[in-house]
Structures are given as structure tokens and as C-alpha cells.
Amino acid sequence: EDQVTQSPEALRLQEGESSSLNCSYTVSGLRGLFWYRQDPGKGPEFLFTLYSAGEEKEKERLKATLTKKESFLHITAPKPEDSATYLCAVPARSNDYKLSFGAGTTVTVRA
């Protein structure tokens, strides 16, 4: 069974305090890893797709990296507006069209 595990479950940061979120997966033959941001009461918003180990993607204060077993989402000098739940997902082993999601990391950035 494909598994996606995110840690920590929750992260409280002071504004400007950089940190990283982890997403580990068990699916072999990875065909993409996706990061999403979700604000309370809204649908997940697509952030990045990573395809191969060593790849990096950046957007504002966020940078996603990928190894063969896990991905990291680095938040550099976060601001309160970066507060959200961050989800990662991978395509199912049996079907590229299905995604397996992690439970998410809820980030709270205090001013």
C-alpha cells in the first residue's frame, strides 16, 4: 500500500524563523510528488511538482526539494500569511491518476 507520511503534524514559528516540513513516501518508481497549500475553509491550492531526486522548486519564501525517499518544504523567513496547512501527495503505485495524500502539516506563523 502506498503511504505518505508528513511531519511534524503542527509547526509554530515566529515571523522570520525559517524551518522545514518533511514528506516521506513508500511508493517505488516515483512519478511525481506534489505539494499543496490549504487555507482554512478552502480547497487545496497547487504549489509544486517534483519529478526526480535532486530537483528543487521555489516560490516566494517556499522551496521544495526531493530525494529518493522524501521531500522537504523549506520556509525561509516566514510571514504570518504563510500560515496554512501544507499537504504532499504522490501518484498511486497502480494508477497515475490517483493521488495518495499525507495528513498535512499545519504551520502557524506569529508576528
Place this chain on the structure above:
Amino acid sequence: DAGITQSPRHKVTETGTPVTLRCHQTENHRYMYWYRQDPGHGLRLIHYSYGVKDTDKGEVSDGYSVSRSKTEDFLLTLESATSSQTSVYFCAISEPARGSGSYEQYFGPGTRLTVT
């Protein structure tokens, strides 16, 4: 913005009543999905569609049915709602990611369903 709308956005219903949620898209995407999101479980796939009248089950399909008679609409039906189906339901569409065989999914705003 992937042009996805969901209706209703909020609904309260009683146990045993049928409920239909609608997902509408305006950009002719082939793949559409229904998820539910619950605390501690994250997003779980209920059903998905890969074309008009072509659907398949996800990991939590029991108690749910779907229909897709037009490209733009994907309906999720709870034939007889139960309290365990209280959840937030999200519709999504997918597009093939450039340069790979993977498909990026884009989500609608969600429907909050409460079954009393």
C-alpha cells in the same frame, strides 16, 4: 483558477435522506475526482472519472455513487446519508504535468456536509 465550482457549498441533512453534490468545470478537463477530508485522515479519494460515463472507485467508495453524463459535470450521490458521511467534500480536476506522465490536480472550494 481551474474553473471549478461546487454546489451546494453547505448542506445539513438528516440521516437516511439522499444527497447529491455537484461539481462543475468550465475547461473541458477529462479527469474529475471526488474526495472527502476529515480530521486525522487527510484527503481520501471516493470516486473518479476519466471521461463521460467512465468512472472508477477510490479508497472510500462504500455508500457513494457518481455519475458523469456531460464532460463539465460530475455528481456525487449519497443514496442514504449516514452520520459517518459528515465531512468536507472536494472536487478536483487533473491536467497532465509537462514533461512527465504525472497528472497535477486542482481543487474546487469544497462542500461542507453535515448529516444529523
